[in-house]
Amino acid sequence: MRRQSRFIISVLAFGYAFLYIPLVSVVVYSFNDSKLATVWGGFSTRWYGELFRNDQILDATFLSLQIAATSATFATILGTIAGLVLVRFGRFRGRTLFSGMITSPLVMPEVITGLSLLLLFVSMQQLFGWPAQRGFSTIMIAHTTFAMAYVAVIVRSRLSAMDESLEEAAMDLGGRPLRVVFDITLPLIAPAMISGWLLAFTLSLDDLVIASFVSGPGSSTLPMYIFSKVKLGVTPDINALASLIILIVSVALLIAWAVMRKNQSR
């Protein structure tokens, strides 16, 4: 395209540096042999080894992955339905409230969402006896609730860009509305649903504050574990864990990007 001004290029360079220098520094220090995380003691990979021997980390990771997968799936289902309702159903009673509810979680500070859900669960426990023990299910419900807002936004924007006459054509040819949704609409918004699922998964995996509010004894997610350790300061094993996560995410994204580019050029 057009030649960029020097100003823009330098801001871009600075911006990206700003974004990545902290990450690079973490990766570099993860190979630091010294126990003092910030003083360089030589190159070593021992902290990575220690990670895999740490049961707490493994348990927390497993729990987080389970919660993330479950809540992402529920969030995708609910968020897709919500997106369809808002874009294709026209007017209905209570639409403004519905629209407000589905977009507010996007901006709500986590302490408020966390607090409100915890209070809900406590009240429910008082009234019905469930949930007796807070843990997997309560965290999962909480994550589904805020993640579905993200899925809904993605689905909505994909739906509005889609040619509505495709669904009309299907109806014209004899498809009842429900059939049309499964035959035409869902296949065409599938990429949006997949990105929604991935986003919900990541958000769940990453959530600290809400999980802290609504979890119970014995259910410690990975972020909760990391937080409990870093409260005290920078530690070398967390450096290693962080680098590992950075590596996994980067590789996954690069693969996704390469696949998308290949599809587009076809």
Added chain:
Amino acid sequence: MAEPKQDFIRIRNVSKHFGDFVAVDNVDLTIGQGELFAILGGSGCGKSTLLRMMAGFETPTSGTIEIDGVDVTQQPPYERPVNMMFQSYAIFPHMTVEKNIAYGLRKDGIADDKIAQRVDDMLGLVQLGDFRKRKPDQLSGGQRQRVALARALIKEPKVLLLDEPLAALDKKLREKTQFELMNIQDKLGITFVVVTHDQEEAMTLSTRIAVMDEGRFLQVGTSKEIYEYPESRFVADFIGTINMFEGIVTHAGDEAISVACDDLGTELHALGSYDVELGQHVCVAVRPEKIFISVEQPDDAQGDVCLRGVVDDLGYFGNRSLYRIRLESGRMIQVSRQNQRRSAKRFVEWEDKIWVTWRPRSAVVILDEA
């Protein structure tokens, strides 16, 4: 075959309001079985809304729509014996040509081998046999249109609705498709209703046309009736070009009337019997191709109109030429002429003084309010 029904499609007192806006204003229409009917109008005239009501995507605010004697007004689109070819074609991008065409039949619960047979027939009809396994993004615009057509026709609907079918095609393809559509329609005998803003399309494709403006039908008739006998100034001006002269009736007889036109400073005569009174304001209209240009003064035979003028502008279009003539009174008229002679020298040049003539029977008198 049984006698084709005259009132196969009956649209009665149909209106559609969107809030305060009246898109379709109390229209009545009867379309016969096997007709190729066109609804012609500019954008925003309500023709697409009317089409969508016939397909079932909008419900009329009032009025009824009957197809083959059945009231379909409240029926959803998937229950009507009507199929539509969308302007954007609306081919399902994630299905092959085959699957697209077969889609409608799957919903009807027909046996698989029967479906395959019908799909084959359709592919043959639209000449897409080699493309059956292709995906829509591998097809040209014209091919996609044929898929849309096949997909709609395979269900053997009683009525096929077409929304601006030729709009997206280039000129050569448009002509070819026009004839293909007419052939298919003739072969299958299905009633076609075409909605378009292109008068050429309407005139060539259809047996009858309805001219629509601001939600109302202004005139319904064959192409010839609409072109040669427009009933309103709007219709006269909308179809092709026309020269219109306002005047007052000076003589009204059984066979002819005379109208005094200030514009021209003379009286115009028109053949035909019109229900007019002396002194009534009317409009006398003449098509450009019915006016002759000559360099010498012509014999004043049979009461032809004869006027002097100057060539103000001319345009050459290959098979014909268009002229803008400034008459003595200052009024501009348009004349068109076939270039029958091949010659290096032009017939007339700018600023040439010429005579224009036309026969009284070439003029049509329009009685509607200006």
Added chain:
Amino acid sequence: MGTVTRSDTTWRRISIAVPYLWLFVFFLLPFAIILKISLADPVIAQPPFTPMFDADGGLSISLDNFLFLLTDKLYAVTYLKSVLMAAAATILCLTLGFPMAYGIARSSSSVRSLLLLLIVLPFWISFLLRVYAWMGLLNNYGAINNTLLWLGVIDQPLQLMYTDFAIFIGLTYSYLPFMVLPLYATLERMDMDLIEAAQDLGASRTRAFWDVTWPLARAGVIAGCMLVFIPAMGEYVIPYLLGGPESLLIGRVLFDEFFVNRDWPLASSVAIVLLLLMVVPIVFMQRNQAPELEAPE
């Protein structure tokens, strides 16, 4: 859409009802509960607050918590500070993010997807870990101080950690992608010919920017600012890890009130006041939502 039959209506009702109910129970109802508890008094009991209705059915609410919040200087200062911090971070994000989004939108398509990927990548890496990364950098023995010492710019390590400045940097760092992405979406849709037309008509580059680019990018700017400002007001993790004992922000206060002081009613009222503060920007954001996201009526 067109006419429908009865079973279609049933499916339609179900489709609306399912997400609606979920959100109602798990999103809206909890706010009502917060309100209820904010009107109660703390007690040493399980749960640690007084019930709304007495044993004899009378309504027992107290506005003590709200009065306390309104009169206590500390809280007023904390709220103000949170709003100001969030605003400052938003402005910095905008200043840095707008040129970045602009640069990405105008880059050639091959470079563009890579640039977008690089903006999005930090977003997918754990929020917590990114804040943690700054802990390492800002530390007295961290990379920044080490570099400055090595360069000879300073001879004593600067106290960067546990300061308001650290929180400010942390907020900007974490929320930058949230600003860049909506801005990019808006700028990408903009017709670049408009700027050239303005220049052709005599506008300088800066003038063209203010007259053409800025007004058209308004929607993206608002979206980006709201996505940063509103959550930043209630941030907890960043002030906790990067801030010192004096740098109290409201998110942290709420958390502490709840978990440390076990004063649920007070924490609830803190939340209510924070929500009230956020209502104006939230409504503003809803009104300015991109019209393409809404269905035509």
